[in-house]
Amino acid sequence: MTATIDLAAHRPGAAELQLRDEVRQFLDDQRAAGVFRPRSDAWMSAADPTFSRRLGARGWLGMTLPARYGGHDRSPLERFAVVEELLAAGAPVAAHWIADRQMAPSILRNGTEEQRLRYLPGIARGECFFAIGMSEPDAGSDLAAVRTRAREVDGGWEITGTKLWTTGAHFAHAIVLLARTDGAPGDRHAGLSQFVVDLRHPAVHVRPITTIDGEHHFNEVVLDHAVVPAGALLGVRGAGWRQVVAELAHERSGPERFLSTAPLLQAWASRLRGTTDPVAAREVGRLTARAWTLRQLSLAVAAALAAGRSPEVAAALVKDLGSRFEGDVVETVRRVAGVEPRPGADGLAGLLAEAIPHTPAFTLRGGTNEILRSVVARGLGVR
């Protein structure tokens, strides 16, 4: 019963509540000053390096890192309080998102002292952005099928391969990628390793992938015999798979897995104020109950992570429920509000136009929901 018993609800403490109020005030001010316009899926789509640096200056990036690496020694639950406010407000957090969420804890855990000193302070300042190189043309859900190869050469590694669906590689400074250092593709999880590679490398080519929303969030990253120093290896040679799996609980259970479309719901709920449409009211109530519960689930996983546990099964389950909810929000607002989506328009028409073409991504990114359910089934001991 690992999937259900291991979690307990978490009540935020005073520090979390104070942070929440500070961040909320800051975001109100920024919005009022016209610094940003709330939009759905801002953590993937809305990159604003200036805004990221501003958050860094406030101490809201790299929060859980030790001070000696530029961090702020905050708990993961305090970080949760900040992050959920940013997401609910639809603030432009895409530039630093991957660096702050995933790479900071990963480099802290697996990196050498040199790597930590090189990357972590920049992440905490909101000046060093990262991309993740996992998927490949022939390795999507089946991640262990990666073909990118890292060959040991004199003084370092020579990496060759193609990474696909790499979010933000066009503005990121570095990429953490998964490559095979040992064995053959048939060896599956064994023989994989992680590398940190500078994206300005002359043998690394970043090409845009335009998605159905007409925008450029993703890239193809081609490494053409790119020679990197020995210090580019992240963690233990051959332990790449284990390191990646440990990151997944962070990647899958956060508030971005249910709040991507919260700005749309927020806008709709505001518009309904003072009106008396019982159908709309009940739908708002239904989505509110769901959002409240998903938040409690996400918080419970964050509390488990903060306690040093690695609740991968629970994280997979949160992402399955949460990402379906994100699509449910879009469909419900569209159906009940009766507003035609209109790209570039103000209000619900514009927000819907941004949200609708993103809905397929919700249940694909970070592991498809079918894969996540397999993880849950295995956690229940039936697979």
Added chain:
Amino acid sequence: MNDELHEEIRAAVGAILKGRTTSGFDGALWKDLADTGFHLLGVPEEVGGSGGGLRDLAVVVDLVAFHTAGAPIAESAFLAGWLLARAGLDVPDGLVVASLDEIEAHRRGGPLLLSGRAAVPWARHADHVVTLARDGDDLFVAVVPVGEVEQAENLAGEPRDTAVLDDVEAVASAPVGIDADELRLRGALARSVQLAGAARAVLESTRRYVAEREQFGRPLARFQAVQQHLAALAAEVTAMRISADAALLAVEAHDRAEVAVAAAKATASAGAHVVATIGHQLHGALGYSAEHHLGAATARLWSWREEFGNEAHWQDRLAAAAAGEGSWWSTVSGGAR
């Protein structure tokens, strides 16, 4: 928090409840719970309860639901015990259960006299009923002996009786600042915990069944279609459980309890359908037999989701909360604006 204590309660109560599934009242089981004091957990010792907190009691309520046992712990300790404690009245002898309705009362210089009809689950088995009583603008908690009872059952065969009172003299009463709305909220919290418990019973049974049952030469669990259903079931059960847990914490802390309970009951009531549907689908025809234990859990899900307000009721309440002060997001997460 009280993790160790809760583990101890879980082990002790689990040992008492194991294998005691029944639809009606199980007098022997109630005696076993009473002998150990678990029947009045969470009720202060000052009024004759066993002491302990709300979440300690919730462990027992959850387990009774999980084992689909015939013990009115929700209507007794969780509701009647709470009413008595709030009014500072002693717990009367025998089985005491709560009335879900306010009853008209009047005083003719002497004790409170109550008249009217009130929904009182399990009344036929009870010795005393604890009820909210109203005399004009004055609200009381009153204890009355059980008299005339009209019998009815819910889908799970649990007694859902009506008590009929005609100038019945209260054996004890005291003024109280609780109204029917607050009682309903408390009941919804109890049912949220129970729904999560029964849902876990469905998950546990389903998990075991798909691992054991073989078709086409392999266990059902080897089929991806079955795995997908099972994972969706586990997700819903976990959502129900965590929302009930979070609502208990909110009520204990007096922190936006109404939003928390409304969200938890809306989640639990809506989740009941998902859980019962997947549970039955994966058990196949076998689980449809009255002899199989699955039906006891799903019948409770189908009953409890309606009691103390179904999801539509609580969704409307949440919508009203979201339309009040502050933004939609502050309704979900707390804080100002």
